[in-house]
Amino acid sequence: MSEATPPDDRMELQEDPGQQDQRQQRRLRGSDGRMLLDQYFRVACIGIAGISVVILAFLLGSIIYQGVPSLSWTLLSGTPEPEPSEAGAWPAIAGTIWVCTICALITLPIGIGTAVLIEEFKPRNRLANRIFSAIQLNISNLAGVPSVVYGILGLTAFVSMFGLFGSLKGGESSLEIGAVYYDQFTNLASDPFLSMGAENARERYFLAPVASPSDPPTVATSGMEMFEYQGDQKVPVKISVFDPFGDLPSDPEELSLAIAADTIPGRISEKSWYYFSLPFGRGVLAGSLTLMLVILPVIIISSQEALRSVPSSLRDGARGLGATPWQVVWNITLPAAAPGILTGSILAMSRAIGETAPILIIAGIVYIRNAPQHLMDSYTVLPLQIYNWTSRPQEEFHAIAAAGIVVLLVILLSFNAIAVILRQRMQNKVR
Amino acid sequence: MNRDVAESKASSTTLDARASELLSRGRKDLAITRIKEIVIYVALIACGFFSLLITVSIIGVLLTETLRFFRFDEVTLSNFLGSAEWTPLLGETKSFGIWGLISGTLLVTGIAMAFALPLGLVTAIYLSEYAPRKVRDLLKPILEVLAGIPTVVYGFFALMTITPFLQWLHGGFNVYNAMSAGLAVGILCFPTVCSLAEDALQSVPKSLRDGALGLGGTRFDATIKVILPAALSGIISAFLLAVARAIGETMIVALAAGSRPQATIDPRDEIQTMTGFMVQMAGGDVSNFGTEYFSMYAVAFTLFLITLSLTMLGNVVRRRYRETYE
Known part of the structure; x- marks a missing residue:
């Protein structure tokens, strides 16, 4: 009709x-x-x-x-130089990989665990029932909280940890593992005002180990053993101290080992890959934990739906054979729900990859030249780099931002495609 | 004979020993299983309580830091709630009137909803009531892709494409304007409205639809007079969730709406939203622990309260509706 x-x-x-x-x-x-x-x-x-x-x-x-005209290998492998033609996004891409991998490792167990608890361990008494429905209501409310608010929470709870471990202002943390501190001395030749008579000596830097970051600056004495980088190797050298206005050694090699008596060293630190500190600071781990807050409700809700779609006859059969509740979940329900859970998780991760606001709140706009080296290292992510480029006034950066968006969208669309393929596979299986 | 008895006795004792060994091993296994079961259950409960902990810590953090904000001498509650002048960065004449930011948020949200709600609802009606299967199979993935695009991309789109287009249409548009941001937020919310409203329409029982058509109604009659009223609470809940999402949207307004808080209804003008202010504070010098830094928490708390109440309202409306048809 x-x-x-x-x-x-x-x-x-x-x-x-x-x-x-x-x-x-x-x-x-x-x-x-x-x-x-x-x-x-x-x-x-x-x-x-x-x-x-x-x-x-x-x-x-x-x-x-x-964007496509600006796509280039430099964009994928370069560092975000201030010159538009040389600008690249590699540190941002590496930061995205770091943050999202760690985020997935933390979020998936917690999210799926929560979904299993709510769907498969339904309590029988009234009080527990009420708590469970409170958790359920809470999750659907958390899903509606704007991500920027999670950023504010992450800033307080992870970056500065409520100020429990000293303030961020000094850039010092009260608890660290895996960091070695040095005082860096420069030799006479590297000071342009003191280098008279030392022109033919090369500039050298010497490192004196410091036991604790709060120690006073090291006082250099003649004959003291310090370290020097030669290539990647740290080599011990013996330095000598001279009064810069007195007599200087004539041998250029000896002169290059000379330090002025009034040199004030700079404190530097070397951090190994397992470096860990409290509070987390503006590092990768804080970013991952904040993203966890954002996508946890998403993963819980999609896992719940996947678990709910498993026919209860499967569960009843397993239970009838004498399986314990966890054995039912581990051997029957989870494998049956796995494709659905995986699809939901992939979509949640693609949301995490594109999430910008919370990372912007906790990491700020910083100039990062290197891929993160440890969990506390400063970082930036691809969407944040795009935001940074977009908000600059120069036209050239807008083209690079568009190219960055193309890269981001290719990543996200391939994630979506994987999820769609998985979903279709799963539907075929159920039929 | 005697030997036989002895033998059988011996074998029976070994049998007994083996049986009891098996039994005890089974008992041990059972004990291990039971302990494992308990440990896992406790771990799962810890996971469940973790989400409660998140809510508690959001409220705790926002509340304590907001209280600290109000403890500053230059801040008064009457100024915060009663003024539309938000100038936290002006040295001498600081004013913290939250309405200056809320009005910006409302303007952007209003534009976004004027775009997303009607379009989303009509598309949902089309998908649910009219569209042939082939069109559905084409449109649904497109909507999913639209929903999966990161907000920073929409922000770029607003600033680089929508704004120049608006300026070409009408010269009065500022480089940063509420209209462009609002339209982009509308595009962002459109798939949300559409899929939630479609869910609501789909879950109206088929018998109602068939009854309306059987009485001689056209598909339009059935949709407008029967299905829409039946799905109304679901649709309202979809609208509320979309409004909450638009209010909390950050990157688009940070890029395209500007950074001048003012209470205006002129969509051509630069405004600042609550989320835009937070990004401005965090993107700048956060190590500054002055009043303006803590004002970020007060704004976040206001935003949280508004979106939380909208989400809760949406969930309540939807739940009530679900009870009617299940």
């Missing part, structure tokens, strides 16, 4: 009065008008639904148009 054609107006002239009466009666019943309305509405619907296609095409088109 919805396929009715609109009335043809040209016909009306040739109609005899009887037919006209009939038509009028039909009009009175409103059938023509209703049919027409239905038709018009259908056309309007198609038009409006088409808008989403147009928007997507326009969005992708404009970004590809602006």
Whole structure:
């Protein structure tokens, strides 16, 4: 009936009065008008639904148009130089990989565990039931909290840890593992004002180990053993101390080992890959934990749906064979729900990859030249780098931002594609 | 004979020993299983309570830091709640009137919803009631892709494409304006509205639809007079969740809406939203622990309260609706 054609107006002239009466009666019943309305509405619907296609095409088109010309190997492998033609996003891509991998490792067990608890261990007494429904309600409310608020929470809870371990201001943490501190001395030749008479000596830097970061600066004495980097190796050398205004040694090698008596060393630190500190500071771990807060509700909700779709006959069968509750979950329910859980997790991770606001709050806009080396290392992520480039005034950076977006979208779309393929596989299996 | 008895006795004792050994091993296994079961259960419960802990710590952190903000001499509650002048960065004449930010948020949200709600609802109706299967199979993934695009990309789109387009349409548009950000937020919310509203429409029992069509109604009659009213609470809940999402949206407004808080309804003008202010504070010098730093927490708390109440309202409305049809 919805396929009715609109009335043809040209016909009306040739109609005899009887037919006209009939038509009028039909009009009175409103059938023509209703049919027409239905038709018009259908056309309007198609038009409006088409808008989403147009928007997507326009969005992708404009970004590809602006971004593809700037896609280059430099963009993928370079560092974010201030010169647009040399700017790259490698530290940001590496930061994204670090943050999201750690985030997945932390979030998946907790999220799936929560979903299993709510779906598979439903309690029988009333109090526990109430607690469970509170947890359920809480999760759906957490899913609606804006991610920027999680950023604020992460800033307080992970970056500065409520100020429990000293303030961030000094850049010092009260608890550290895996850091070695040195005082760095420069030799006479590297000071332009003191280098008179030492022109032919090369500049050298010497490191004196410090036991604790709060120690006073090391006082250099003649004959003291310090370390020097030669290539990647640390080599011990014997330095000598001279009064810069007194007599200097004439041998250039000896001169290059000379330190002025009033040299004030700079405190530097070397951090190994397992470096750990409290509070976490603006490091990778704090970022991962904050992203965990953002995607935990997403993972819980999608895992719950996957668990719910497992037929209860499977569970009953296993239980009938004498399996304990956890054996049912581990051997029957989880394997059956695995594709669904995996799909949900992949989609949640793609959300984590694209999430910008919380990372912006906890990491700030910083200039990062290297991929993170340890869990507390400062970092940036790809969306944040895109934000940074977009908010600059120069046109060239906007093109690079568009290219960065293309890279980001390729990553996300491939994640989505994996999820779609998995979902189809799963549907075929169930059938 | 005697020997036989002795033998059988011996074998029976070894049998007994073996049986009891097996039994004890089984008992041990059982004990281990039981302990494992308990340990896992405790671990799962810890996971469950973790989500409660997140909520508690959000409220705790925001509340304590907001209280610390109000303890500053230059801050008064009447100024915070009663003024629309938000100038925390001006040295002498600081004013913390939250309405200056809320009005910006409302303007962007209003524009976004004026775009997303009607379009999302109509698309949902089309997908649920009219569209042939093939069109559904094409449109649904497109909506999913739209929903999966990161917000920073929408921000870029707003600043680089929508704003120049608006400026081309009408010269009065500022480089940073509420209209561009609002439209981008609308595009962002559109898939959310659409899929939630479609869920609501789909879960109206088929019998209602068939009844309306059987009485001679057109599909339009059935949709407007029967299905929409039946799905109304689900649709309202979808709208509320979309509004909450629009209010909390950050990157688009940070990029495209500007950074001048002002109470205006002119969509061509630069405004600042609550989220935009937080990003401005965090992107700048956060080691500054002055009043303006703690004002970030007060803004976050306000934002949290608004979105939380909208989300809760949405969930309550939807739950009530679900009870009617299950």
